[in-house]
Amino acid sequence: MNFLAHLYLSPDNEDILLGNFIADAVKGKTFDNYKQGVKNGILLHRKIDKYTDNHPVFRNSSKRLNGKYRKYSGVIVDIFYDHFLAANWNNYSDVKIEEFVSKAYGILIKNILILPKRSKRILPFMITQNWLVNYANFKGLQRVFNGMSRRTPFNSGMENAVNDLKKDYELYEKEFSEFFPEIIEYVNLINS
DSSP: OOHHHHHHTSOSOHHHHHHHHHGGGSOGGGGGGSOHHHHHHHHHHHHHHHHHHHOHHHHHHHHHHHHHHGGGHHHHHHHHHHHHHHHTGGGTOSSOHHHHHHHHHHHHHHTGGGSOHHHHHHHHHHHHTTHHHHTTSHHHHHHHHHHHHHHSSSOOOGGGHHHHHHHTHHHHHHHHHHHHHHHHHHHHHHHO
16 A cells, blocks of 8 residues: 555544654654654554555556565555555545545645655645645556656656556456455554
């Protein structure tokens, strides 16, 4: 799961949402530097990632890309799944995606001083290019993959990922539709 899904899967709690957003930039036990609610969000993020990475449906999606993108195949599928969440948002939320994203951006901006460097660096680009809403369209996805490709230490080929999504679109969409209700149920169980 990528940014949109992690934010969506956060309970209605600003600290948990914040922790869930910054978790990839917080390594090891450094999460102890944050207050309890943010720590809980970081730990939630890690549980979501572990569940996702080990889920057979997600693994099937990732395996399809493995030969071409190697270690980046899972990251690419995370973004594909965010695409399907954004494109089908009304199936999962009564709140409009623009409203949800605007609220999330507001929480992140309000807490910018405690964001890790990596999160501070990407947040302005995320907001100005409205990544979370624009995951729904191919142009927005292409922009995200182009940026990721530029930041990899070697030629990852991620700038070609949208073509792979288009090629097997119905298959990825079916896999997302099977997987996402299960991750929602999992997160509801661990938060109850």
